[in-house]
Amino acid sequence: MKILKNLENMKHIKIQKKPNFRKLALLALLLSAAFLTGRGAAYVKYEKLDEWIVPASGSAGAENWGLGFGQEGTQPTGNASVEELQKYDAHYVGNSQEKVIYLTFDAGFENGNTQPILDALKKHQVPATFFVVGHYLESAPELVKQMVADGHFVGNHTYHHLDMSSISSKESFEKEMRDVETKFKEITGTEMARFYRPPQGKYSTKNLAMAKELGYDTFFWSLAYVDWYQDKQPTKEEAFKKLLGRIHPGAIVLLHSTSQTNGEILDELLTKWEEMGYTFRTLEDF
Numbered sequence: 001m002k003i004l005k006n007l008e009n010m011k012h013i014k015i016q017k018k019p020n021f022r023k024l025a026l027l028a029l030l031l032s033a034a035f036l037t038g039r040g041a042a043y044v045k046y047e048k049l050d051e052w053i054v055p056a057s058g059s060a061g062a063e064n065w066g067l068g069f070g071q072e073g074t075q076p077t078g079n080a081s082v083e084e085l086q087k088y089d090a091h092y093v094g095n096s097q098e099k100v101i102y103l104t105f106d107a108g109f110e111n112g113n114t115q116p117i118l119d120a121l122k123k124h125q126v127p128a129t130f131f132v133v134g135h136y137l138e139s140a141p142e143l144v145k146q147m148v149a150d151g152h153f154v155g156n157h158t159y160h161h162l163d164m165s166s167i168s169s170k171e172s173f174e175k176e177m178r179d180v181e182t183k184f185k186e187i188t189g190t191e192m193a194r195f196y197r198p199p200q201g202k203y204s205t206k207n208l209a210m211a212k213e214l215g216y217d218t219f220f221w222s223l224a225y226v227d228w229y230q231d232k233q234p235t236k237e238e239a240f241k242k243l244l245g246r247i248h249p250g251a252i253v254l255l256h257s258t259s260q261t262n263g264e265i266l267d268e269l270l271t272k273w274e275e276m277g278y279t280f281r282t283l284e285d286f
Contacts, residue, residue, distance in 0.1 A: 062165035065092070065201035065220045075248050076222055088208035090218035091286050094250030099278045101247070102285070103128040104219065105257040106157060106197065110140040111230070116263035118146060124270045126280045128152050129219075130257065131197040134159035137183040148188050153282060155195030156180045156216065165204040173210045195219055195283050217286055221254035223247060228256045236265050244272060252283075 067076040078085075078092045085091060094100055105117065107130050121128055130147050132154055137144060147154055158164060159179040167173050177196070184192040196216040198207065203218075211218050225242040227234060234242075239261050243253070255262050 061204045061206065063203055065198070065203065067222065069246060072245055073248055075250060076246075078220065078222070085208075085218075085220075088205065088218065089212045089216070090208050090220070091252065092220035093222040093252055094281075094285065096249050099249050099276075100251075100281050100285075101273060101278050102250075102252045102283055103255070103280060104155075104197070104221065104252060104283070105130045105255050107132045107136045107140075107257045108157070108161060109135055109258060110143060111258050113260055113263035114140070114143050114257045117257055117266055118143070118150060118152075120266040120270060121152070122150055123267060124274070126270055127282045129155050129193070129195055129283050131155040131157035131195070131219075132180070132184075133157045133161045133199075134180060134183060135161075137180065137187060141187045144184070144187050148190065153193040153195060153284075154184060154188075155193055155197060155219070155283075157197050158199055159183075161199040163200060163202045164198050164207050165202045168206065170210055173207065174214060177211070177214055177216070193283075217283070219252060219283060219286075221252045223251045224254040227259040227262055230258070233259060233261045236261065239265055240269070240272070243269060244276075247273060247276065247278070 063079060066079045068079075069076045075093050075096050080090075080092075082091075082093065094102060103121075103126060105128060107114065120126075130144075130152060132144065144154060156177055157180070158176040160176065162176065164173065164176065167176070181192045184190075194214075194216045196211045196218045197220070198218065201220065208218055223243070223246050225234065225239065227239070247253075
């Protein structure tokens with residue numbers, strides 16, 4: 001009987017040592033989900049909203065562009081690395097060893113603030129890139145002409161400013177881009193620079209691949225601040241705290257041309273950046 005009991009015990013132990021594949025599979029799934037959720041939401045702040053971000057809902061593989069800042073004067077970490085983005089001709093920051101700024105503006109509509117911005121850029125002989133949507137091209141063609149005449153680039157921000165990560169059709173994606181190109185050429189008689197900025201910072205690797213196939217470089221940003229609320233504009237002090245405190249070598253700076261604050265401070269801001277030893281280049285560098 002003792003032998004039989006020992007055999008039963010050994011049998012029991014053997015059974016317990018068999019791997020439970022269902023549990024292992026469930027554990028692997030949970031770990032994967034935790035990793036993906038952490039990548040999208042846990043370690044970055046979305047500079048545009050200044051709050052924690054989560055992946056765009058309803059879009060497989062969708063991401064919101066976000067940044068994590070370290071020491072003052074150093075480049076932030078994006079939620080995709082420089083190396084990952086390079087596969088798709090996409091960028092968010094330049095050379096960490098050069099005190100260079102790449103100044104960009106998102107232009108969704110015109111409210112009288114673009115002209116002082118253009119005046120300040122001209123005064124300092126600073127080149128910039130304006131990412132425009134269809135509405136801007138339709139409503140402010142003379143300013144678009146001035147941008148080109150002043151030596152600035154005009155990039156593609158899509159025609160309708162949609163969440164492009166939700167567009168899976170190559171035809172629909174291409175139409176959003178091509179319609180901007182066509183309208184720009186009607187206004188200026190020239191071809192649009194192949195620079196693309198995803199609206200709202202929402203993207204997917206599939207979108208980035210589509211943009212690359214159309215001949216575009218995609219540009220995110222490494223410095224921005226909350227400047228687009230028309231009824232809640234930042235003060236000069238708030239703007240300088242972010243734009244001077246977080247400036248860094250190789251910065252791709254995103255500002256909104258709709259911001260009254262930006263129109264009022266840009267002349268002084270450019271002066272301060274220049275006094276800090278920064279120079280300005282165009283996105284052609286990438």
